Ligand code: SF4
């Protein structure tokens with residue numbers, strides 16, 4: 125290895141797993157859009173290995189490809205050699221950032237928001253309250269008119285305050301008690317998807333689980349890790365590991381945001397044994413209910429539903445059957461297939477803001493598939509995907525509601 129290999133030298137062993145078979149190419153959204161080898165998983169592994177071996181400089185091409193990759197991990201599912209591409213690309217992004225190669229205004233703004241706003245509950249709450257007030261008074265319209273049409277659709281409506289209340293410290297189990305779980309509250313979830321958190325707690329309670337809110341938990345660090353802010357992501361993860369380690373008697377830490385779940389499950393890579401202990405208790409809500417044995421709801425929902433796999437659930441956590449099984453357990457609900465269930469929707473953390481053109485093209489494929497299936501409802505278990513697909517539905521003028529799978533279960537239990 126040459127002298128110049130130092131910036132990515134620690135990634136070198138991970139790049140050696142690639143045997144250049146090319147099986148990852150057809151599943152990679154950026155390769156499908158560009159047809160360029162450098163924008164494929166194999167091409168990116170080649171670039172990273174070249175830098176680690178001192179053959180390729182750590183420069184703009186590597187920085188651009190690290191930013192253009194969605195981190196969707198579809199390539200990991202396809203790869204027969206076990207290349208851990210998600211971890212490689214996140215660490216490469218961190219090195220690119222620390223080398224000063226990712227310093228455009230958009231990246232500085234992203235870093236500021238992910239450090240100074242997103243993990244601070246009070247600041248985030250007031251910032252979104254102001255946005256919500258502006259939306260209700262129609263003050264957002266002049267600003268939105270300045271944005272491209274597809275980006276306008278991405279700006280989420282801030283829900284009313286009654287949906288942004290924190291969950292109570294304890295939600296009691298209903299019926300025969302089967303155990304006690306913690307629910308990861310998240311950062312964006314309580315503010316923009318408080319209804320999903322509330323539905324998750326009710327569904328767990330309906331299944332006999334007491335749901336507790338663990339003090340000291342917070343933003344998990346997934347968005348920051350995805351954006352290459354390694355040091356800050358680690359500090360957030362450590363805080364969560366400490367908080368959940370102090371909570372006794374938990375059967376699981378249940379997560380309803382696929383991106384957060386995938387990150388927490390890799391906590392061992394970041395924190396060693398403390399992280400492994402945290403990771404071992406994390407379960408996606410669909411997986412947890414399926415493993416526990418769902419108490420079948422009696423209420424009917426006569427709906428045609430397309431389930432869409434969040435990348436960080438299907439590729440990041442290997443969970444694909446459980447959400448479908450839960451939805452199929454709802455009387456009257458018809459699960460309708462569509463042509464692109466495991467393809468990325470283009471949300472990918474803050475990707476739809478930092479790479480708007482590519483994100484819109486990738487969303488276009490997803491929407492073609494959903495439009496052809498014409499469901500009443502699209503169900504997907506990740507906040508970024510919910511926002512992105514809602515934007516696609518609005519843009520295309522489709523009639524479908526876009527919801528988290530637990531919201532359908534909750535409706536069925538309430539019926
Ligand atoms: S993570 Fe997704 S976008 Fe990145 S190389 Fe793999 S398949 Fe392509």
Ligand code: SF4
Pocket residue numbers: 141142143144145146147148149165166169199202203204205206207
């Ligand atoms: S599928 Fe895996 S081994 Fe094959 S080219 Fe892609 S990354 Fe390399």
